[in-house]
Amino acid sequence: MAATIIDGRLMAADIRAEIAQEVSELRTQSGVQPGLAAVLVGDDPASAVYVRNKRRACDDAGMISETFTLDADAPQEEIVSLVRRLNADERFHGILVQLPLPGHVDERDVIAEISPDKDVDGMHPVNGGRLLEGRPRFVPATPAAVQTMLMRSGADPAGKHVVILGRSNIVGKPLAALLMQRGPGGNATVTLCHTATPDVAEHTRRADVVVAAAGRPRMVTADMIREGAVVIDVGINRVPDASAKSGSRLVGDVDFDAVSAKARAITPVPGGVGPMTITMLLRNTLQAARYAAGAD
Numbered sequence: 001m002a003a004t005i006i007d008g009r010l011m012a013a014d015i016r017a018e019i020a021q022e023v024s025e026l027r028t029q030s031g032v033q034p035g036l037a038a039v040l041v042g043d044d045p046a047s048a049v050y051v052r053n054k055r056r057a058c059d060d061a062g063m064i065s066e067t068f069t070l071d072a073d074a075p076q077e078e079i080v081s082l083v084r085r086l087n088a089d090e091r092f093h094g095i096l097v098q099l100p101l102p103g104h105v106d107e108r109d110v111i112a113e114i115s116p117d118k119d120v121d122g123m124h125p126v127n128g129g130r131l132l133e134g135r136p137r138f139v140p141a142t143p144a145a146v147q148t149m150l151m152r153s154g155a156d157p158a159g160k161h162v163v164i165l166g167r168s169n170i171v172g173k174p175l176a177a178l179l180m181q182r183g184p185g186g187n188a189t190v191t192l193c194h195t196a197t198p199d200v201a202e203h204t205r206r207a208d209v210v211v212a213a214a215g216r217p218r219m220v221t222a223d224m225i226r227e228g229a230v231v232i233d234v235g236i237n238r239v240p241d242a243s244a245k246s247g248s249r250l251v252g253d254v255d256f257d258a259v260s261a262k263a264r265a266i267t268p269v270p271g272g273v274g275p276m277t278i279t280m281l282l283r284n285t286l287q288a289a290r291y292a293a294g295a296d
């Protein structure tokens, strides 16, 4: 039987409408309008697109958003002093430093400068620690998107075996911490595979839920998936495609056509986790504004 498609665009539109409503209520009740500052260093076209999409989503939700752009060769001290200025700027409840930063900059040092109360990407070590403790304040957007997609599509991870491919600080590791937590949206048994896992398929074949975040185009093939599993594809990979006008197209980490004939539910790429990730950033920014307004 063909899998149900978990439509990230549709789900994101619903949640963004809810967020817009909550933004409007917060403004009426407390006069606080949530604000997001995005820091963009250099002229990487993909980063510029990501930041533009995030800002547009903020505007649509009734939030303030502003992008602060620095040259690619801006010294680390200049980036840090911008972050400190934004920490003190009451217009902004959330600060987003778009990664990757240029090679001469130590990303961890810059992220450590963001006030944990404005760290809506959940990347500051304090927020990582809170997540591990089971008392998250800002969950990184992509893991939050995966969890929300599971819950809203009726695939509660509780009691399930979830196999995650990828151990990055932005996706794999925080997602494992999130899904293994005690409480709603958690209670899963989590296996995390990475480049040093000898036989990834041995794990995925036993999974109720597979989350692919390895950045390897179509690496998850049908033989790696159990009949009736739920498959969440985080991967975004550009591959050559002679039939496309641009000469390339985006695919996920999952061989979508073959796997969707076997899975119970699956997310597409594009139109899956991506739109939901931006939505979770909006949710975190709203949450940060609520804290600042004393509303939570």
Ligand code: NAD
Pocket (backbone or CB within 6 Å): 142, 165, 166, 167, 168, 169, 170, 171, 172, 193, 194, 195, 196, 197, 200, 213, 214, 215, 216, 219, 234, 235, 236, 237, 273, 274, 275, 277, 278
């Ligand atoms: P990353 O390169 O930092 O990490 C990839 C991880 O995958 C590594 O930990 C590595 O150990 C693991 N890995 C690589 N090959 C593997 C294999 N064959 N088997 C098992 N594990 C393997 O990447 P990232 O930042 O975590 O992103 C992963 C993918 O998700 C990328 O394609 C990225 O573009 C995409 N992404 C999408 C969103 C979204 O909003 N949809 C957000 C963030 C990242």
